[in-house]
Amino acid sequence: MPxxxxxxxxxxxxxxxxxxxxxxVLLEGVHSNSVDNLKAAGYNNVVRYEKxxxxxxxxxxxxxxxxxxxxxxxxxxxxxxENTPRLLGIGCFCIGTNQxxxxxxxxxGIAVFNSPYSNTRSVAELVIGEMIMLLRRIPxxxxxxxxxxxxxxxxxxxxxxxxxxxxxxxGRIGSQLxxxxxxxxxxxxxxxxxxxxxxxxxxxxxxxxxxxxxSQVVSLHVPETPETVNMIGAKxxxxxxxxxxxxxLSRGTVVDIxxxxxxxxxxxxxxxxxxxxxxxxxxxxxxxxxxxxxxxNVILTPHIGGSTLEAQENIGIDASTKxxxxxEKGETTACHxxxxxxxxxxxxxxxxxxxxxxxxxxxxxxxxxxKYKLNIDRQYLQTKGSYGYVVxxxxxxxxxxxxEKLREVKHTVRMRIVY
Numbered sequence: 001m002p003x004x005x006x007x008x009x010x011x012x013x014x015x016x017x018x019x020x021x022x023x024x025v026l027l028e029g030v031h032s033n034s035v036d037n038l039k040a041a042g043y044n045n046v047v048r049y050e051k052x053x054x055x056x057x058x059x060x061x062x063x064x065x066x067x068x069x070x071x072x073x074x075x076x077x078x079x080x081x082e083n084t085p086r087l088l089g090i091g092c093f094c095i096g097t098n099q100x101x102x103x104x105x106x107x108x109g110i111a112v113f114n115s116p117y118s119n120t121r122s123v124a125e126l127v128i129g130e131m132i133m134l135l136r137r138i139p140x141x142x143x144x145x146x147x148x149x150x151x152x153x154x155x156x157x158x159x160x161x162x163x164x165x166x167x168x169x170x171g172r173i174g175s176q177l178x179x180x181x182x183x184x185x186x187x188x189x190x191x192x193x194x195x196x197x198x199x200x201x202x203x204x205x206x207x208x209x210x211x212x213x214x215s216q217v218v219s220l221h222v223p224e225t226p227e228t229v230n231m232i233g234a235k236x237x238x239x240x241x242x243x244x245x246x247x248x249l250s251r252g253t254v255v256d257i258x259x260x261x262x263x264x265x266x267x268x269x270x271x272x273x274x275x276x277x278x279x280x281x282x283x284x285x286x287x288x289x290x291x292x293x294x295x296x297n298v299i300l301t302p303h304i305g306g307s308t309l310e311a312q313e314n315i316g317i318d319a320s321t322k323x324x325x326x327x328e329k330g331e332t333t334a335c336h337x338x339x340x341x342x343x344x345x346x347x348x349x350x351x352x353x354x355x356x357x358x359x360x361x362x363x364x365x366x367x368x369x370x371k372y373k374l375n376i377d378r379q380y381l382q383t384k385g386s387y388g389y390v391v392x393x394x395x396x397x398x399x400x401x402x403x404e405k406l407r408e409v410k411h412t413v414r415m416r417i418v419y
Contacts, residue, residue, distance in 0.1 A: 017418075019043050022327070023086075025062045028052050028071035030093040031316030041324050051283070059083050067323050069093050070100075072303075073282065078104040088416075089326050091319040095119060095306060097336050098224055106337040106387060109354040109414030113322040113335055117172055118314035119306030123249055124177040127219050128184070130273040130299050134245045135160060135217075139271070140296035156243075156270065161185030166215025168208065168231075169222035169250065170196040177219060178202045189214055193227075212239045217247070224251035234259035243270040249305040252276040261291040264298060271297035275305045330391050330418060332382075339382035339389040348377050348393045349419045356411040357388040364409045365390060372402040387413070 019042040026034060029050040038046050052073040053061060062068050062084055069091040070076065076090060078101045090100060092114035105112050133139060135158045141151045165181045167174045170190040178188045178199055188202040191211040198204060205211045208231070212218060218240060222228045232246070233256040240246070246269060248255045257278060263269045274292060280303060281288050292298050325331040329345060330352040332338045338354060355361045362381060369376055374394040381390045398406075398417055407415050 020045060022067070023047070023065045024067045024069070024323075025049070025065045026069040026093075027058075027074050028093075030069050030071060030319075031312040033313055034069060034093065034316035034320040037317055037320040038324065041328075043324075055080060062087070067091065067327065069319060069323070072096065072099055074099060076100040076105075081105055081108055081110060089113065089323050091323045093312075093315045093319045096224070102336055107413075110337060111326050111332060111335050112337045113319060113326070115315040115318040115322075116334075118318050119308070119311030120172045120176050122308040122311040123173045123221075123305040124180055126275070126301075126305055127177050127247055127249055127273075128180050130247055131160060131165075131181075131217055131219075131245070133299060134247075134271040134273060134297060135163070137271070137297055139299055143296070159185075163187070163216045164189060164214060166190070166205075166211040166218045167202075168192075168211065168218065168220045170198075170202075170204075171221060173249075174219075174221040175199050177221070186217075208236065209239055212236060213241070215244065216241055217245045219247040220250045220254055222250050222254060224253055229253045230256045232256065232260075234262070237263045237269065240269065242268055245269065245271045245273075247273040249273075249275040252278045252280065258291060261295070264292070264295050271299075273299040273301070275301045276303050328418060332389065339384040339387065341380050341382050341389060341391055343380065343391060346378075346393050346419065348395050349398055349417060351390075351392045351394065351398070351406060352416050352418065353390045353392070353406065353409070353412065354414045355388050355390070355409070356413065357383045357386050358411045361388060361409065361411050362390060365392065365406065368402060368405045368409065369394060371405075372399060374398060374402065 022043055022045060024038060024043055024046045026046065026048040035046050035048055055077060059080055064086055065084060066086050067089050070093065072094045076099060081101060081104050087110055089111040092100065092112065094114060095116050097112055097114050100112055102112060137157050144151050162185060164187045167178055167188065167190040170192040174190060178190060182188050182200045182202065189205050189211050190202055191205050191208050220232065231254055237259055246260065260272060264272060277290060290300065292300055322334065329343050330350060331343045332340050333342045353365060374396065377393040377395055379392045381388065403417060
């Protein structure tokens with residue numbers, strides 16, 4: 001089902017920390033509605049920058065920040081994380097989180113969220129548009145028309161209807177693309193390393209080789225992992241049908257660009273659309289160079305698959321709401337670093353305790369609650385790998401002495417109290 005977002009901004013609620021002292025830094029021109037959402041919740045100390053910064057410039061900007069928001073260009077390294085002692089959470093206002101050192105963020109108890117659903121439709125629509133353009137040979141006809149040429153012919157110009165689309169990666173984007181393509185009369189095959197139920201009349205195939213051999217158009221929608229680096233190389237391209245088409249709007253490392261260029265030069269492939277590249281300019285001021293430039297029937301776009309106003313608006317609300325819910329409730333649903341707990345609003349004081357996943361931690365925490373006569377209303381525990389997350393609601397104020405004893409519990413990584 002399509003992902004939906006809240007239509008209203010979050011209301012302001014009282015919290016155990018002075019909201020005016022919470023510093024939030026947003027980078028890369030994230031949508032202004034994220035600022036509106038944060039301010040509606042009472043956070044007015046929000047600084048918003050229009051660009052990304054290199055590490056040496058970024059550290060001073062966020063050294064005292066409690067929350068930061070980034071897009072895909074800002075690289076949050078271990079060094080940055082270790083030099084932001086107040087940092088509680090990071091919002092990635094985009095699909096991926098590979099720009100953040102997730103392991104170090106986990107070790108430090110810093111919550112990392114992203115917005116994986118918000119631009120799904122934008123990417124799927126662009127794939128449909130580019131398929132139509134490639135099948136109709138629009139790129140080369142457009143270029144010729146700009147130069148005074150007039151390539152008016154139906155030769156090698158096709159409809160989408162009746163063609164077979166092979167989707168590699170049947171996740172959020174791949175499955176939505178499947179629905180749109182089938183609605184336009186295409187036959188859809190898909191391959192995924194995980195078992196995925198088909199939507200509509202799409203059919204799963206057992207291997208990548210089978211998909212490549214049976215598809216006239218192949219579209220890639222996989223994450224960046226060691227297994228997906230150059231997963232489409234010279235061998236895989238050679239296995240594709242002659243005069244077929246390849247589209248990559250996933251990650252730049254997935255396709256061997258030189259092998260793709262060679263296949264286009266030899267006319268084994270009839271066309272390609274590439275939105276992501278192994279090496280991309282850091283800014284609009286830097287030149288873009290690719291071996292795919294100047295090739296006919298090739299669409300090159302500057303990593304804009306999810307860049308629509310609607311998607312950025314959705315991401316602005318979604319990512320900022322996750323940060324607010326973590327800050328005010330300790331909620332970690334869809335968090336990449338802290339075990340996920342979906343929490344109700346608390347009617348009492350709430351202790352958030354992040355610790356190494358070691359036997360006895362919960363017992364030690366409960367001994368402190370008992371010693372200081374803090375009655376437990378509700379308690380939640382979730383573990384993931386080497387770490388655990390305990391959320392405890394107690395029925396009265398926690399003294400400074402009790403707070404210090406909770407921090408002193410062995411294996412504690414980070415602890416804070418909210419109400």
